[in-house]
Amino acid sequence: MSQSLRAFRKLAWVEMKLYLRESIATFFTLGFPMMLLLMFGSIYGNKPTPIFGGYGTVDVSVPSYATMIIGTTGLMSLVPTIASYRERGILRRFSTTPIGPMVFLAAEVSVLFVMTVAGMALLVATAKVVYGLRFMGNVLSVGAAFVLTCLSFYSLGFLMSALLPTYRTASTVTMVVFYPMLFMSGAGIPRELLPAWMRKAAEIFPMTHAVTLLKGLWFGEPWSKFGREVAMLTAVLVVGTVASSRLFRWD
Amino acid sequence: MAVDDVSLQVRVGEIFTLVGPNGAGKTTTIECMEGLRTPDSGSIRVLGLDPRKDKRQVRSRVGMQLQESALQPHMKVWEACDLFSSFYPRPVDWQALLDRLGLSEKRDTVFAKLSGGQKQRLYVALALVNDPEVVFLDELTTGLDPQARHAIWDLVLEIKKRGKTVLLTTHYMEEAARLSDRVAILDAGKIVALDSPDNLVKDLTAEERMTFAAVSSLEPFQPALVRSVPGVTRVEADGDKVAVYGTGESLVAGVVGALSSAGVKFTDLRSERPSLEDVFLARTGKRIRREEGGR
Numbered sequence: 001m002s003q004s005l006r007a008f009r010k011l012a013w014v015e016m017k018l019y020l021r022e023s024i025a026t027f028f029t030l031g032f033p034m035m036l037l038l039m040f041g042s043i044y045g046n047k048p049t050p051i052f053g054g055y056g057t058v059d060v061s062v063p064s065y066a067t068m069i070i071g072t073t074g075l076m077s078l079v080p081t082i083a084s085y086r087e088r089g090i091l092r093r094f095s096t097t098p099i100g101p102m103v104f105l106a107a108e109v110s111v112l113f114v115m116t117v118a119g120m121a122l123l124v125a126t127a128k129v130v131y132g133l134r135f136m137g138n139v140l141s142v143g144a145a146f147v148l149t150c151l152s153f154y155s156l157g158f159l160m161s162a163l164l165p166t167y168r169t170a171s172t173v174t175m176v177v178f179y180p181m182l183f184m185s186g187a188g189i190p191r192e193l194l195p196a197w198m199r200k201a202a203e204i205f206p207m208t209h210a211v212t213l214l215k216g217l218w219f220g221e222p223w224s225k226f227g228r229e230v231a232m233l234t235a236v237l238v239v240g241t242v243a244s245s246r247l248f249r250w251d
Numbered sequence: 252m253a254v255d256d257v258s259l260q261v262r263v264g265e266i267f268t269l270v271g272p273n274g275a276g277k278t279t280t281i282e283c284m285e286g287l288r289t290p291d292s293g294s295i296r297v298l299g300l301d302p303r304k305d306k307r308q309v310r311s312r313v314g315m316q317l318q319e320s321a322l323q324p325h326m327k328v329w330e331a332c333d334l335f336s337s338f339y340p341r342p343v344d345w346q347a348l349l350d351r352l353g354l355s356e357k358r359d360t361v362f363a364k365l366s367g368g369q370k371q372r373l374y375v376a377l378a379l380v381n382d383p384e385v386v387f388l389d390e391l392t393t394g395l396d397p398q399a400r401h402a403i404w405d406l407v408l409e410i411k412k413r414g415k416t417v418l419l420t421t422h423y424m425e426e427a428a429r430l431s432d433r434v435a436i437l438d439a440g441k442i443v444a445l446d447s448p449d450n451l452v453k454d455l456t457a458e459e460r461m462t463f464a465a466v467s468s469l470e471p472f473q474p475a476l477v478r479s480v481p482g483v484t485r486v487e488a489d490g491d492k493v494a495v496y497g498t499g500e501s502l503v504a505g506v507v508g509a510l511s512s513a514g515v516k517f518t519d520l521r522s523e524r525p526s527l528e529d530v531f532l533a534r535t536g537k538r539i540r541r542e543e544g545g546r
Contacts, residue, residue, distance in 0.1 A: 010337035021325040089320030096315040
C-alpha cells in the first residue's frame, strides 16, 4: 500500500470520528432533516395533492431535504471547520509532514460524502417506513445527480474556506449565504409555496438548481429537461475546484 | 526585514540554539530552514537537500515542532500519534515514545483537555514519530511553568543522546546555556555572536561579582582588606553588605582567604559569573527582557 493511500485512509478515519464527536454537526446532518420530515409529515401527511403535481408533502420533501443535507455538510460544516483548522495552525502542523494537500482534501471530501450519504439514507428510510415514500425515478440517475451536487457544493465550500481567513468570518458568511439559500431554493420549504418573485430571485443560488434537478429525476423526468441545472452545477464544480486548488494554503 | 545575512552551519549530532529577544528573527530563520518560508535570497541546505525544492524528502527525514500550531480539539493523544505515524515510511513505536515522554496516561485524552506542558510534549512526540535525523524545536518552553520547562530540557538532552541533531530557538538565555553545544545570538535579524556558551562567556571581559554580608564587629567593614587580592578591581561596601568585582578563576578563593586571615566572619556569600545575558548586553548594548525568562 502506498504511503499516500495509507495516510489518506488513516486521516479519513480520524476525521470521521472527529465529525461524529462534534455533536452539533452530527445533529444537523443526521437528525435535523429527519426531524423536519417527521414534523411536516405529521402536519400534512403524505396524501397526493394537486399543488405538488399529484405527489404528497413527504414525497417532494425528501429530494429537497437531500439538497439541504448536502448544503449542511458542504458549506455549514466544511467552511468553518477548514477555516478554524487554518486559523489554529492545525493545517500548518500537517504541512510539516510529507503528505500533500491532495491527501488532506481527499480525506475531507470522503468524510463529508459519507456523512451526506448517511444523512440521506436515514431520511429516505424514515420517509419510506413512516409515510410510504414514493419514488418514480431511476436510482442510478438520482445517485449521479446526488454525487454531482455533493462535489459541486464541496468545491464551493473549499473555495469559500480558502477565501475566509478566520473561523468567525467563515461561520458568519456561511450562515448569511446558507439560510436565504435554504429557504428560497426550495430545499427547506417547498418552492411551490413561495411567491413568484422569490422563486425568480432564487435562481442565482446553486442550491435552487440542485433542488430542481434532484426533484425532477426523483419523479422520473428525463435528464434532457435539466441541461441548464447540470450546466450550472458543473460550472460551480469546475470553478470551485480550480480556484480552491490554486488558493489552498496551509497557513 | 526580519532576517538579514544570517549564515550558519549546524553540525551533525549537536544541539544548536538560536537565541535572542522576541522579534530577533529566530522563527523566520528556522522556518526558512524548515522550508515553511521562502527566503528572498541566499541558499539553505538541510541534510544536503533544498528544503523547498526537495520538500517531501526533507519532511520525511526531519521532525518539526512549531511555535504556533494546534491539533484538532477533539483528537485523542493516541489518535494523533497513530495518524502522524501513518504519514511516514518507517515510523517508530509511538507507544514507547509516549512512555518516555510521560504521556501514556493521557493516551485517551483529547487535545483540548491537555495542559500546556502536555501539549508541548505531544508536539515533541509527533516531531519524533518518524525517527528524524534533524529535529527543529521552535520556542519549545515558552509559556511553561518552571517544572514543565525542566522536564522538557531533559527531553531535549535525551533526543541529542539518541544521535539526533537538534536546532532550537528560545528567548531564554538560561535555556540556551543549559542545552546547547553551540549558540547563535540573534538581534534585529543579525547574528551578533556564535560559539559554545562557555566560549562566549569566556571571551567576555565582564567582571565577576561576589557579594557577602560581613558579620563582624563594631567597626565598619574595611574594603582595603580585600582590595589587594589578585584580580579584584573594585569593592563596594554599604554597611555590612559588601560587593567585590573582579576577574580570574581564583577570585572567590582569594577573597575568602583574605577574609579568614583577617578574622572577618561573613554570611550570604554569593558569586555571579557572567552569563549569556551579559554576552548579549556586551554585544548589543541592550538588556534582553528578563521579566519573562529570568528567574
